[in-house]
Amino acid sequence: MRTHVEETRKLSDSNFNDLRTLLNAVPGQIDYILEQYTRTKEKAFDDLDNINLLLGGSIYERLKPKVLPVLKDIKALAEDMKTNRATLARVNTLLTDMKQSSAHLRTSLRDMKTSMEQTLTDPQCSFPVTATTCASIRQSLNVLDGSANFDQLPSLDGHIAHLDGLLQTDLSGLVQKANDSLSDIPGEVKNQTRDFISEFKKTLNSIQSDVKNVSTKIPIQKTLSNFVRYVNNSEDYILHYLPTVEKCNSYRWLVCLTICCLLTLILIFYLLGLLCGTLGYDQNATPTNRGCVSNTGGVLLMVGVGFSFFFSWIVMTIVVLTFVTGGNLENLVCEPYRNKKFFQILDTPYLLNEDWEYYLSGLVLNKPDINLTFEQVYSDCKENKGLYATLKLDHIYNVSEELNITKHTGDINSNLENMNLRINDIELLDKTGRKTLMDISSSGIGKIDYAAYINATEGSPTRVNLMSFADNLQRKANQLPPGTLKTSLKDHVDTLRNIHQNQVVPLQNSMSIMHQQMKGLHHRTSRLRDRVSNIIFFLNSTQYFLTSQLAKVVIEESKQFGSKIISYFERYLQWVRMAVTQQIAACKPAATALDSAVNVFLCSYIVDPLNLFWFGIGKATVLLLPALIFAVKLAKYLRRMYSEDVYEDEPVHKVQSKPRVQTIPRVQTVPMVQTVPMKTMRHANTRSRVEQGTQTI
Template sequence: MLWTRWLVLLLCWGATSGEPQAHERDAAPSEVQSDSRRQPSLPRAEPLDFGFVPAAVYDTHAYYEPGAISILFHMVHAFLYVVQPNTFPEDLIVKVIQQNMGGIKLEEWRKPENVVLLLQWIYYEAGFLICATIGILFVVLTPIIGMCFCVCRCCENCGGEMHQRQRKNADCQRGFYTASLIVTTVFITVGVLIAYAANHNMSNQIKSTRRFINTNIRDLKTFANNTPAQIEYLTTQYTSAKNKVLSDLDNIGPLLGGRIHSQLEKEVVPSLDTALRMAGAMRETKEALENISSSLEVLQEGTGKLQASLSTERASLSNTLSDPACTNGAVSHTCNTIRSTLSKLGISADFSRLPDVSHALANVNTVLRTDLSNIVQKGYSSFNDTPKLVKEQTRNIVSAVKGILDKIGTEIISFSKMIPVESSLANFTVFINTGQKKIESYYPQIDQMDFYRWIGCVAMLCMVVLVLAFNILGLLCGTCGYDKQATPTTRGCLSNTGGNLLMAGVGFSFIFVWVLMGVVSTLFVVGGNVEKLMCEPLANRQLFKIIDTPFLVHPAKKNFLPALLFQNSNIDLTLGSMYRECHDNNGLYHALQLETMFNINSFLNRTVYNKDLAKLFESVQVDLQGITLLEPAGRDNLINFANSGIGQIDYDAYLDEVNKGVTLVDLLSFSADLEVQADQLPRGALENALKGHASSIRQIHRELVVAMEQTMKYVRARSTLSQSIKLLQRMSSDLPVKVTNILSAIDAAEYLIIHNASHVVKQETKGYSQALVGYFKQYTKWVKNSLSEEVAQCKPISNIVDSMEIVACSFIIDSVNTFWFGLGGCCILLIPSIIFSVKLAKYYRRMDTEDVFEDMGNTGYHGEQVCNGNLTVDRYEPCSLYLHAAVFIDGGMLLSTHRTKCAT
């Protein structure tokens, strides 16, 4: 059993990477669920691909299909079911074993419980007992009856007298006996063929048993040779988990720092974005102020020129209208009309009254000397350096974790080298090879014994075949030599030989049948009970329930299998459960429940799940106080911009003037109307003067008004003056409040980073640590699943059990039962064969005397005598034979016969 212990220890070592501590296994899931509810964004460990454990390919196919002979097997099973229809007595067998019936003394049989068990057992075996009793009676009575039959025939009784009485239905009787003997012979022949087929099948299957032995031994070798490679593969796959952890540790900045960054950016980035937008607003404010300032200078200058030009032109036009020519009736009306419109020649928008924005522009230019955008970008950069900051601050922890992981790998390798796996399995292989050689050394003896068995069975069948030969030859000779015209005393030699052969068959039947029945009864009792008590319960696995009954083997040992393997009977390991696991080709570790024998958690505590590693993960601290979102210069810049004075500008006044027209009237329309009215005047100096004024007004519009309108409409080809004013108005509204909100948001973000980020860091660090531990959990879970399903797959063990069942039950027991079934049928049918042969032999054998029938009144008989009304006919032959004297009355009916001796 040394190799078994080493193998168990080997598999235990393979399981050392199996699963975490019980308290971690139970507590961790609840903690993870709780954390996931609080922080759904915790990262999970990526699924690892550990590949496939090198699979062992087993050659044994423990399946047997008997073929055509299965019909005979089913017939025997049906017969045994008729003999023994009771279900398997599981409880009865358990009680018998527990009562130790074999060790009960004679006086203890009278105890009530033992009597009950005995009666129950007799009831279960009733069918076999009845059949066995019949067989015993057959064996005992057959030779006695045969002896009595021989003595009786020697005394010329029981059909022994060589005289055959003549019957009217003699032909019918002979035909009936002939047909019955033929049918009986055919059935006996079928029984012989069945027995011979079973005998031949057993020899063939015993030879094929070597295939099962060879494949099972080869599978055991495969099991022994492949298991170290499988365990080594489990060990080496620790490197996969380790490399993944190392990769995550090397990327702790992007992984952990990135997670921290993503959690904090929800508060930080919006505040920086508002500050950056404010920096853009500063530049837009400057541009708008510059537009207003430049436009205001142009408009004020143009307004002065326009007002002077319009005043001069209005005065000149007024002088022209003062001409005496305007006093005439028709002309005066036109002149008066023109004179009434002179007041419209003036400016509408007076930009000279608008306040100057140069002071606010100067303040904004002073604010823009500080590049707020650059300061905000520094804040972005500082915050985006969180992964780098995390990596720098955890550099020592990462180095320490790498050292522990290397130490864990070294411990696993060292532990694997502590157990002589290869030497143990080499010894196991040597043991298998030695066992195989021993088994193969018995092959010649097995073949020889099987040959003797085959010869013995054939010899028994030859006994029946001898009887069949006599019957068949007797039937052939008797039937072919039978002559209806011949009297019993004159039958031919061939017919007489047929009768003698039939009687010879009867004699050999009495000689052999009781011996054959004794063999049949013995094989029936043994083979039938083995089939019902061993093979059937083994096929439906009820036998395992008996073997696995607690305290069956020993009162102090609950389960015998763990007591045998591990010296601990309290382990819940049964032969049935082990067989089921192995039949499903699961690992021997799971089949033997080795997890109950070895404390794997202690190894895990020292290696993968040690406290030092947990402490290192818990000691991860990230200090984000070095992150600065907005420098003091940026704060001052925002405050100065709020106090730049853009909020004090009267934007409504600007909008009012801008929305007004440049002049009170459209000069082009005014000049056109003036020309129209001049055309109404008589031709002369007045007309020409008015048209000259119209041309001057049109020139003023072209030179001054158009330029001013262009200035108001387009400011540096970007926007209108109105748009710039509205932009400034919108920007300046609540500007101090906006700046205050921006500064408050940045302060809140910085406060979160400096003071409250520890919670975020703790959560993300915990998630990161759980992700790292998750890789080891995946590894241990994979190892456990591999140990349960793929490593040391114990299919060869169940194959051995199945092969033993096939060899013992399908090859041997079924053949043995089929043999006695066929031979037993022959023995039973030999009884009617004897009867029919004896009856039929009378019709084929030559008789010594015969019956003579003659009518009353016939003459010619020698020595006629009449006595008391009876006619006595005596015939005397010159021979030493006995003659029968027949006495007839009324029509020749035979009344009596007398035996007389012939005269010499």
């Protein structure tokens, strides 16, 4: 207890520091709430400054899936028409070259055939040895002819000229113009909302002043200022009386120490008496002949008995006083405080004030009919709830009504509705562009006889492969005997190979290129009319959407943008309401201070040690009674006696007569004891038994 009382000053300082921290933190918490509004406002300002990207960009994103595919198709069609025109021009050039090349090839092969026929008229072919070979060569000359004839393929100049007229209208440029109009929406939104943003920022600044006024009107600080007075008075009271308590505790400590020392002294006498009596006891010694050690043990036991009689009333008085104090405090204060029945007693209606139903609500709110109890306040503070909700300060100032979302965001909504954002109608394609699309559909490029061009370029320029023919001719020439015939045939072989390399291969390459070009062109133009029809359909549909729905899209996106701005302040105001009602001035230090005062200081520091003290001293006092009895009974077997009692047995026939008691007179020296012939019984006593009619022996 002494140690705990010495720690009281440290405990009180700690609790008062916590309470002052609670009191001093409230202004900072309110400033923090206002600072969070500044951050919210800055976030809204940032969105307003980027309205071209947020609102304009959202409008653009809404229109893009509708508009861009159509513009992309028109641009792709324009690019395809340019590609088709280039393909037609290249095919037309190839056709001209191929007609000239095929005519030249036919002439070369015809000349080659005539020359070889003249060579075969050589007299050497009449010899039986060479006649068969010459006949075979002569028969093979029938296949030496050009099979490719492109004169029947018509020229493509008319189609090229028609496409040149269509391509004078720059469809790609018109598409880019529509794209630019769509991309200009964010900038147009920025320009139209410049004045609106300025006014809107003023509205947000005015809301900040409203929130500041609400924060200053919350009665938490007023309640805490009243609480400060109680805290200061309590601290002054404790600091004033704590030295007195410490001084009185010193006296209490001395008294308790004295009582414990007295009990210890009695115990020491008993223990020394037992020790000396045990060590000095001789069962053969007569009571008057007992040793000094045994006699000292008996004396010490009787001294302990004397101290027990002398001080026991003091100890019992101390036990009674401490029992009444500590037991009642434990049962009336500590135990009810732990199970909260103490608060239930305080919350009994009209107990503390006969005019108030609820004392705490009458004291704090000046409204005694509000159900505000000590138990509820204590439980809320233990959970570290805010003082506003704990003390039900909403009956004085309703923060929920003052921080009504609609009340503070109504101006924002009205400003957003007055934004009056207008986006000019976007024309995807003008009349010229639409006419060009229709002309492309009827350009006739899809009616070209692609089959004729493809079939004409599928075969070979010659009826026979000139290289194979030349190889076969050389093999046959090698069978001939040397001479002019053989030499001429080998020259013809070289000429055929030159014709194949210089005329057939280029012509064949041109035919392959034309074949691929015409197949690709046919693929691109086979469904040109349907393609243009689909483009025109979606163009009209998209243009109708822009004309009829653009304003609606702008309004929807504007509302969504406004809702996003409002959501910042809705979340902020909700957070303010939650912070004010649950977090500002969290009152756990108050519950901790009350626990420290009652549960720790009063019960743990004082009542529990006090109860332990009276219980221990009381138990010792109870044990004094059997100790006293045993000590008195035991001392007569240990102390040295001044006289002895001798008992003589009478004869058997005189057994009913009373025994004769012989008293040994007190002698200054060693007492003399007469021995009798009969059996005697000696009994040591603290006094001599004197009977009527005794005789002196």
